[in-house]
Amino acid sequence: MSRVVVCGSLNMDVVVQSARRPATGETLLGATVSFLPGGKGLNQAVAAARLGAPTAMIGAVGNDAFGNGLRSFLASEDIDATGVREIDGPATGVALIQVAGKDNAITVASGANHRFTRRMIRHAPHRGEVWLAQFEISVAETEAILKRAKAAGARTVLNLAPYVAHSDRLMSHVDVAVLNEIELAQSTGTRLQARSSMRDLTAAAQKLRAKGAGTVIATLGARGAVVVTGEAAKVVPAYKASVVDTTGAGDCFVGALAARLLGGASPVEAARFAVAAASCSVEKLGAAPAMPMARDVAARLARA
Template sequence: MLSNPKIVVVGSLNMDIVVETDVIPMVGETVLGQQAHFIPGGKGANQAVALARLGADVQMIGAVGTDSFGKDLLDALQREGIALDGIKQEDGVATGIAIIQLCQKDNRITVVPGANHRVLPSDVDRHESLIAAADLVLLQMEIPLPTVVQAARIAKRYGKTVILNPAPAQVLPEGLLAQIDYITPNKSELDVLAGNESQGQKDLEQSIAQMFAQGAKHVITTLGANGVAFAGNDTPLTTCPCYSVEVVDTTGAGDAFNAGLAYSIATGAKLADAANFASRVAALSVTKLGAQAGMPTLEEVMTKGMCLDEKVSD
């Protein structure tokens, strides 16, 4: 069992501009906010930070601009001990940003990709050696889809475990799922991928079955307050409850879950144990403001996380 797995994250880096308000404005309406925060984010960077805090040896492939936001994001990753060799700085392109409106402990997010759209297949090719040396590769879809495809292709060439967090959801190119070992949509993303817009447990089973028909090997679906559902070629559909915590900010919950799952799988855990570990990581992450700031350490997961109460949905 690996104690410090080597994980490559290929993904996005954004500066999150978080605005706290009491209400969400209607169209044409102006409301006053309480506070504004500039917080390092981006799905790729969030997952990289979460992995580093859990104890993984993390390399990241991505892009930022040469502006002040880009410098701030690189500094934040470096403080977490994440290697920056795979991150390029693009002249004349703004660093990606995310506008996050935080209201009543929930959020609405608008992403302006900026330099993230300059993460190209050739960048993955240039850093092929990082993937070759890794135990696991973690992908998301805030970067161009051809880059995701290339990263998965190279990873499988070297026999690496690949996890795809298909967010934001979009139709996947034919053959991509054959390169993916674990896919981790939330319920709405699962419905988009499966072409299913209905609701309910029957729909969940049908959607997961459709993912298997498209070539998926393992499907892990987060269900918000209803916990997590997962299934694999050798694992029947199983659900586990979420954990009850005092919620401060849900922005990075999905990224925390994916990092926890990736770390656990890379250390040799079975799917059920990995899903449970990931749920504890996600639960702890929402107790602090800011996606990256809320990512727990392995010690916190093994102490505070073990004391969490399971929240069984009615």
């Protein structure tokens, strides 16, 4: 059976909400705290699964309460978590997320995520699958995993987030690269700003394609996304949303994109669906718990 296989991070998100962020040295009272499943890998797996794609998660957690909780959460989302390995020693990854108004700031303690290796993978990739990775586990392991998946005939998707320096050869193992404008600037050495023109964004994306990536998709927040292929660059506009928390919106986009690619959609069609899914996700608190269901995205598309 074809499926989305997500290789990546699993974290417990400690979300602290306050009216504003404290200044350096300041103690700010009156905040609220929530403990929510997260990590780019887990978020993307949940997004794909909720949108109807058979999904498996591969990664590492610590031998602790957070690790047990994350695996239980995956099971409750009907995600195959047999590939999530428990490691003695390092703690499960934790992300401290400060939410102030509509913005967030994130600090990650990667823990067990940095101990994950390709040798922990029990199941070989297969033709017809979509293998998805990010940069919250070792770049060297990510490259090896994507190389093996592509050689087996699987479609490979890499979310270059958070940006980490990597070899140019990595792109030769990537069918679809997804990144925001900041990561696009970092990965190509290009000067880009929040309001950079589509011409400049496209030119930067073509630099990644020149390194081997088949398709490059730049996510642009409220501006939507731009999809750059060998034939053309297509702008996908954003959808209006009542923003509560932007945490995980990028992960929702990537997971939704993978789910649509698995179903046979073109990159542009998949990106249009993913933009709509991401607009739904920002209307709820948290990352993984805020991922929309297929009916939510269908309703958003119908109103467009």
